[in-house]
Amino acid sequence: MAKTVKMTQSQFAQIIAHAKACLPEEACGLLGGQIEGDTKVVTHIYNVENIDHTNEHFSMSPKDQLAAVKKMRAAGEVPLGNWHSHPETPSRPSDEDKRLAYDSKASYLILSLMDADSPVLHAFHVEGDVSSRETLIIVED
């Protein structure tokens, strides 16, 4: 199973920009791309509306999710996982995040905005109530 996630600086910047635009609420989105051996190569970040509109948890808009999956199919991408922001807490899955992480093949990325000047993004694998860090590589465009 792929244990490394690779994205570009501009994709990382897109996640940060969307997360900051949604403050004080949590923001979320999907990752589309290709699996190359051990590595999930992100080719698109899809912003998805957090229909909970709170700073404590998120639910992805089913409409936005469907639209993103259609675009992935059209682009020949596979769904790699998702991301969401933690406006006030560290980059690690909450108990609720783990409970809602039903897909052990997906990568779960969490962006912490605790320190607004240096956002922290980590990738996680979640299986049951156990989460482990995946390797996240951010490369120049």
Ligand SMILES: [Zn+2]
């Ligand atoms: Zn969370």
